[in-house]
Structure formats: structure tokens, C-alpha cells
Amino acid sequence: xxxxxxxxxxxxxxxxxxxxxxxxxxxxxxxxxxxxxxxxxxxxxxxxxxxxxxxxxxxxxxxxxxxxxxxxxxxxxxxxxxxxxxxxxxxxxxxxxxxxxxxxxxxxxxxxxxxxxxxxxxxxxxxxxxxxxxxxxxxxxxxxxxxxxxxxxxxxxxxxxxxxxxxxxxxxxxxxxxxxxxxxxxxxxxxxxxxxxxxxxxxxxxxxxxxxxxxxxxxxxxxxxxxxxxxxxxxxxxxxxxxxxxxxxxxxxxxxxxxxxxxxxxxxxxxxxxxxxxxxxxxxxxxxxxxxxxxxxxxxxxxxxxxxxxxxxxxxxxxxxxxxxxxxxxxxxxxxxxxxxxxxxxxxxxxxxxxxxxxxxxxxxxxxxxxxxxxxxxxxxxxxxxxxxxxxxxxxxxxxxxxxxxxxxxxxxxxxxx
Amino acid sequence: xxxxxxxxxxxxxxxxxxxxxxxxxxxxxxxxxxxxxxxxxxxxxxxxxxxxxxxxxxxxxxxxxxxxxxxxxxxxxxxxxxxxxxxxxxxxxxxxxxxxxxxxxxxxxxxxxxxxxxxxxxxxxxxxxxxxxxxxxxxxxxxxxxxxxxxxxxxxxx
Numbered sequence: 001x002x003x004x005x006x007x008x009x010x011x012x013x014x015x016x017x018x019x020x021x022x023x024x025x026x027x028x029x030x031x032x033x034x035x036x037x038x039x040x041x042x043x044x045x046x047x048x049x050x051x052x053x054x055x056x057x058x059x060x061x062x063x064x065x066x067x068x069x070x071x072x073x074x075x076x077x078x079x080x081x082x083x084x085x086x087x088x089x090x091x092x093x094x095x096x097x098x099x100x101x102x103x104x105x106x107x108x109x110x111x112x113x114x115x116x117x118x119x120x121x122x123x124x125x126x127x128x129x130x131x132x133x134x135x136x137x138x139x140x141x142x143x144x145x146x147x148x149x150x151x152x153x154x155x156x157x158x159x160x161x162x163x164x165x166x167x168x169x170x171x172x173x174x175x176x177x178x179x180x181x182x183x184x185x186x187x188x189x190x191x192x193x194x195x196x197x198x199x200x201x202x203x204x205x206x207x208x209x210x211x212x213x214x215x216x217x218x219x220x221x222x223x224x225x226x227x228x229x230x231x232x233x234x235x236x237x238x239x240x241x242x243x244x245x246x247x248x249x250x251x252x253x254x255x256x257x258x259x260x261x262x263x264x265x266x267x268x269x270x271x272x273x274x275x276x277x278x279x280x281x282x283x284x285x286x287x288x289x290x291x292x293x294x295x296x297x298x299x300x301x302x303x304x305x306x307x308x309x310x311x312x313x314x315x316x317x318x319x320x321x322x323x324x325x326x327x328x329x330x331x332x333x334x335x336x337x338x339x340x341x342x343x344x345x346x347x348x349x350x351x352x353x354x355x356x357x358x359x360x361x362x363x364x365x366x367x368x369x370x371x372x373x374x375x376x377x378x379x380x381x382x383x384x385x386x387x388x389x390x391x392x393x394x395x396x397x398x399x400x401x402x403x404x405x406x407x408x409x410x411x412x413x414x415x416x417x418x
Numbered sequence: 419x420x421x422x423x424x425x426x427x428x429x430x431x432x433x434x435x436x437x438x439x440x441x442x443x444x445x446x447x448x449x450x451x452x453x454x455x456x457x458x459x460x461x462x463x464x465x466x467x468x469x470x471x472x473x474x475x476x477x478x479x480x481x482x483x484x485x486x487x488x489x490x491x492x493x494x495x496x497x498x499x500x501x502x503x504x505x506x507x508x509x510x511x512x513x514x515x516x517x518x519x520x521x522x523x524x525x526x527x528x529x530x531x532x533x534x535x536x537x538x539x540x541x542x543x544x545x546x547x548x549x550x551x552x553x554x555x556x557x558x559x560x561x562x563x564x565x566x567x568x569x570x571x572x573x574x575x576x
Contacts, residue, residue, distance in 0.1 A: 010501075040501050040502050040503065042501045042524065043501070043502060043522065046522050052522060056502070056519065056520055058503070059501075059502070060503055292499065292526065293495075293498050293499035293526065296498050296499075297498050300498075319529055319530070320529075321524055321525045321526050321528070321529045323523075323524070323525065328525055330525065330528070330529045332529065374525060374528055374529075374538075375528065375534070375537070375538065376528075377529055377534075378495075378527075378528055378529055378530050378531035378532055378533070378534055378535075378536070379531075379532060379533065379534040381529060381530055381532065382532025382533075385532075403475075403477045403486075404477055404484075404486060404533075404534075405477040405482055405483075405484070406479055415532070416434075416486070416489075416533070417433075418489070
């Protein structure tokens with residue numbers, strides 16, 4: 001094979017599309033331990049809640065592999081990468097590669113919890129997780145979700161849509177603490193409670209409680225309280241899955257280290273998506289930035305490079321869009337900043353649960369938070385990405401009718417004429 | 419999608435001339451009608467509830483007014499960010515098209531569109547809504563409706 005891609009999600013598919021922009025004839029194999037045609041992992045909460053049916057789970061049409069002349073090898077994991085010999089091993093068989101992409105994604109982080117092993121306990125990152133949870137939820141009334149981050153709250157939404165009573169247990173003092181500032185978290189917490197969710201913060205699970213037959217009866221928290229439940233979802237977080245990359249001895253820190261062409265420390269082995277760490281252009285550090293758009297773009301960029309056309313990946317910054325049964329919320333870049341060098345403009349309305357905040361540094365926008373008022377948020381993302389000087393119109397940034405009409409004429413024309 | 423297709427660089431979009439825009443918003447009316455069920459202005463506004471959304475937005479900061487809609491980017495950030503595959507650049511026409519049936523309204527596209535060109539359509543379940551260039555018409559409805567030629571189609575091919 002000219003190209004072997006390990007991973008069949010955003011980064012893997014991005015790589016196929018990137019390779020084919022440059023090379024229409026080279027042979028491509030895409031390998032995944034999951035048996036499914038490429039599907040959208042973020043949709044699993046919608047699937048769980050009955051909002052998306054099987055046929056709409058797929059990220060690309062059923063004809064995708066044929067259209068792009070890709071050989072899909074689905075249902076078996078790659079067990080070993082031999083960097084020197086340029087081979088990967090799948091189901092005991094060696095496949096030779098010219099260029100390899102490792103897009104193994106993230107793995108759910110599961111802390112030590114007593115009695116965790118057994119039925120009725122789930123992580124929530126793959127389609128099969130959602131299928132298993134949906135089946136268990138059929139005969140369940142109460143669920144406890146360990147972790148009040150993005151995955152935990154999307155699982156919560158799915159479970160609410162199935163009519164379950166849900167308790168969310170979050171170790172931090174507020175939900176979504178890694179993507180929202182305190183105020184936005186509070187609004188989100190208020191919203192969750194209004195949906196009937198029981199929210200426990202500053203605590204986490206110590207043990208899963210089971211009856212004599214092994215069925216879950218609840219969770220005992222570190223603080224000593226007990227939450228009764230029929231199913232448990234562990235959604236503490238996701239860490240880069242570097243297990244396979246380790247077999248090729250590529251350099252890693254928190255995630256696989258790649259250069260600006262997304263190549264690892266091993267020649268001809270590239271990596272992209274949630275398994276890598278990349279440069280955060282706002283924080284000026286390397287870190288895993290496991291979000292869908294980054295994964296796709298990294299995969300596509302890696303693919304273009306693998307096909308021989310050098311294209312630098314400049315890095316990215318964090319951004320998230322989350323909605324749990326209403327209350328659309330978007331954060332882009334920094335969501336909090338302390339220090340005299342930062343200027344923060346914000347406004348909120350407690351009744352309508354709306355909140356807007358922007359963070360400015362050296363007259364450049366470096367972060368924005370929007371709760372329940374997200375229309376045209378992308379204009380802000382563009383200003384952050386391009387580090388546009390916003391001095392002339394910064395007080396309009398949080399106004400209700402913010403748009404290009406408040407831009408200085410020259411800047412407006414520059415940005416709208418392309 | 420043609421087999422192993424390269425990405426086309428064909429690009430077509432509606433451009434506004436703010437100097438001659440009179441702020442009448444007839445483009446918004448025409449867009450609503452073009453995307454209504456009946457395609458009839460009276461029925462679209464009086465009978466179809468909830469009413470279709472305009473995919474073109476007239477921005478105002480008097481005396482300045484201009485219309486803005488999807489720029490149908492060469493490399494659309496919305497299609498990169500779309501987690502369902504609902505947003506795709508059509509290689510034949512160059513248009514950035516949206517499949518409402520696949521969309522779940524996650525608003526990733528709203529988060530990344532640098533033009534603010536994607537609306538949230540909350541009718542019958544939530545989904546994104548954006549300019550589709552009225553591909554089934556001879557020219558986009560907004561362009562046809564503009565009384566002062568402030569809107570026109572720009573086309574280029576790489």
C-alpha cells in the first residue's frame with residue numbers, strides 16, 4: 001500500500017480527502033478496530049437519545065471508500081507498527097506501507113473506582129458504547145454520569161431524552177470547567193437543574209454499588225454520600241490514545257509529537273487528530289486539542305503532506321459548541337484571563353440566561369464566550385484566528401447587532417471581498 | 419462525487435455593493451419566498467408558519483447598509499467543522515451545500531463561519547440554514563429582486 005491510515009474518523013477521512021487532492025492513483029488502505037462505515041462520534045449522544053437514526057450516523061456516503069478508491073479494512077485493530085520495516089500488523093497479517101497515518105484518537109480516561117468492572121457501567125466515546133448504553137437504559141430509570149464535561153453532559157442529554165432521571169457528579173466546583181468560565185458554568189448548571197438533572201459538584205465516585213446478582217444499584221461518592229442508579233456512565237475525560245504509536249517508538253509527551261507537516265519522529269509515519277499534541281496559537285504551548293474541526297484539518301493536512309505536497313500546519317486553538325436540550329453555548333479561544341494585560345468586556349441577563357464575553361489582549365481578540373446568544377459567533381472566531389486589530393470597534397463586539405456593519409470600512413472590505 | 423475527484427476550485431457567490439444598497443431588504447423577502455413551500459409571497463408570509471428563514475442578512479449601521487450571505491469559500495471552514503457531513507462543497511457547482519436531513523444543529527458551523535453567514539433554523543427540529551445560491555433558478559432570488567443592482571453574482575475558476 002502507498003498509504004495506510006489507521007483510524008476511520010475525522011482525521012482518517014480528512015487524510016483520505018487530502019491525499020486524493022494531490023494523488024489520484026496511489027493505493028490507500030484505511031484500518032479501524034471498529035467494524036462500522038465511517039461515522040460521526042459526536043453523534044452518539046444523539047443516537048442514544050433517539051434523535052439520529054442509524055442511516056444518518058455516517059460521516060460520509062456509503063459509496064465513500066469506492067469513490068475515493070480506498071480499501072477499508074474494518075473490525076480488527078492494528079497491533080504493531082514496524083517503523084524500520086514499514087509494516088503494520090492487522091489480525092496477524094503484515095501490510096507494507098509507503099506512508100502511514102496514525103489517527104488512533106482518544107481513549108476514555110477511567111480512574112480507579114471500586115467495583116467498576118461488570119454490567120451496567122459504560123464509557124461513552126464510541127458508537128458501540130451508545131448502543132450498549134441504549135440497551136441498558138431500556139430497563140433503567142435512573143442514571144449517574146461521572147463527569148460534568150462535554151461528553152458527560154451530552155450523555156446526560158441522550159439519557160434525558162430517553163426519560164431517565166440523571167445525576168451528574170463533577171469533581172470540579174462547576175460543570176464544563178475546562179471550557180467555560182465560572183459565570184457561563186453557573187448558567188449552564190442552572191439550566192441543567194431546570195431540566196431536572198441533579199447536579200453534585202466537588203465530589204466523585206469512589207465505588208459502584210452492586211446487588212447480589214451484580215446489577216448496579218448506585219454509586220458511593222468519595223464524600224460519603226450514595227447516589228442510587230441503574231446505570232453508570234464514566235465520562236471523566238479523554239486522553240490521547242498512543243498505545244499503538246508506542247510500538248513504533250515515536251516521540252510523545254501528552255500526545256504524539258508531530259512536526260509542522262504532521263510527521264512524527266519516525267520517518268514516513270504521520271499522526272493527526274485526538275492522539276497528537278499540536279501548537280496552541282493563543283497559549284503558545286503544545287497540547288492535545290481534541291476537537292472535531294482540528295482533527296479533520298490535521299488529517300487533511302497530513303494527507304496532503306503524505307502525498308508529497310509540503311503544507312505546514314500552523315496550529316490551532318480551542319473552541320467548542322455545546323447545547324444540552326436548549327441553551328446553545330459557544331466558546332472560542334481563551335474563556336478566562338487574569339492580569340492587567342487583558343481587557344474583558346461582558347454582558348449578561350439572568351432572566352434570559354444569556355451571556356456574552358470577549359477577552360482582548362494588545363487590541364487583539366483572544367477569546368469569546370457566548371451563552372444562549374450565539375448567532376454570528378464565527379465572526380469572532382475569524383477575528384481571533386487572523387489576530388485582527390479590533391481597537392476601533394471593540395465596544396461593539398458584545399452589542400446585540402454585532403456584525404460587519406460596525407467594522408471600519410477598509411477592514412470590512414478586506415474581509416468581505418475575498 | 420466523481421471517482422477520486424480532486425477538489426474543484428470553482429467558486430460562485432453573491433457579492434454586495436454597499437455604495438448602492440438602499441437597505442430595502444427586498445433581498446430578504448425574495449430569499450424567504452424562494453425557500454418557502456409555496457414560492458408565493460403572500461402565502462409564504464401569511465400562511466406558512468413558521469415562516470421560512472432568509473439566508474441573506476441585511477446589515478445596517480445607518481447610513482450604511484449591505485446584504486451578506488454565505489461566501490461559498492474555496493475551503494469552507496463550515497465543511498471542515500461539520501461533524502455530520504451535512505455541509506459539503508459541491509465539486510460540480512462550487513456551492514457550499516447543506517443537507518438538512520443530516521444536520522443535528524450542533525452549531526459548529528455557526529462557531530467557525532468568519533462571515534456569520536449561517537443561521538439557526540429552529541423550525542421542525544433545529545438545523546443550520548444558509549445560502550444555496552438558488553441553484554435551481556436562473557439566478558439567485560436575492561440578485562433578481564435587488565432594485566438597484568447592489569447584488570451580483572461573482573464567478574471564478576482556478
